[in-house]
Amino acid sequence: MKRILAPLIIGALGAGILLWLGTWQMQRLAWKEGILSEIETVIAGPPQPLPVLVDPSAQRYQPVMLTGAIEAEGLYVLVSVKRQGAGWRIVSSFVTDDGRRVLVDRGFTPVDQKDTPLATGAVRLRGNLHWPDDRTSSTPENDPAANTWFARDIGAMAEALRTEPLLVIAAEMSPPDAHVTPMPVDTSGIPNDHLQYAVTWFLLAAVWLLMTGLWITRSLKGKEG
Known part of the structure; x- marks a missing residue:
């Protein structure tokens, strides 16, 4: 048992950290999707008059x-x-x-x-x-x-x-300008890589657990030998 105690502790600690990072990125994903949804709602909303007093943070989109x-x-x-x-x-x-x-x-x-x-x-x-x-x-x-x-x-x-x-x-x-294609504002240019990051952390956690398992297996075989 002593021989596998260290890999068990290191494996559990490392996997726990990686899983926490993946979960945190999933939470960030939900937060970002909420923001993007709000922006899309604003973009598609009813037209308003041009503002007299400009406030970029409140009037963007x-x-x-x-x-x-x-x-x-x-x-x-x-x-x-x-x-x-x-x-x-x-x-x-x-x-x-x-x-x-x-x-x-x-x-x-x-x-x-x-x-x-x-x-x-x-x-x-x-x-x-x-x-x-x-x-x-x-x-x-x-x-x-x-x-x-x-x-x-x-x-x-x-x-x-x-x-x-x-x-x-x-x-x-x-009338439209035949030589110019409008490029309306949308959310496609706003980075949202949280799902990719989450998958990366979860895959690293799986690899970490796999390597921990191999370490424990070798330790037990060494003990048997």
Whole structure:
């Protein structure tokens, strides 16, 4: 018994820690799914008026319906879209019927379409407010002179297009722009790897128990020998 006491203790302790980590990740998964469900509910909710006082934490993803005119000038943000490749997210200025100027993310166009004229004039637009966090430590600095942006920096874009620092991500425009595909906000870009982490911890616990079993078996065989 003394010979297998150490592997029993180490095996139980290690497996317990790994199982606890897996269970914790499952709890995190339930928490993240709840948050994603809340965000999806907000995204699909009824349109609200453009806010006068801006509160990004409370108004993120808020649906809006705008009528007014979209202007020709566009800022081009370099992106890569799955199954489509490299291209541009186009951010333009939008003048509402009551005279407010805001930013509108029209959507995606292929990388070779940068010089294609953009649709302008009166439109009805459905979309969501957003404060994107595109910039990381490895993101290059924007090059406004070449109209090449690497992040949707709302403050700099608003200054460039003389708008309020308020961005609407278009979900639908009427009439549509034939050269631009809307990229509505959704939860697909929000990381949710907790299930993968949980499975990893549970598999490690199984391997740990297997190795503990082998250790005990060898210890008993050694005793018999």
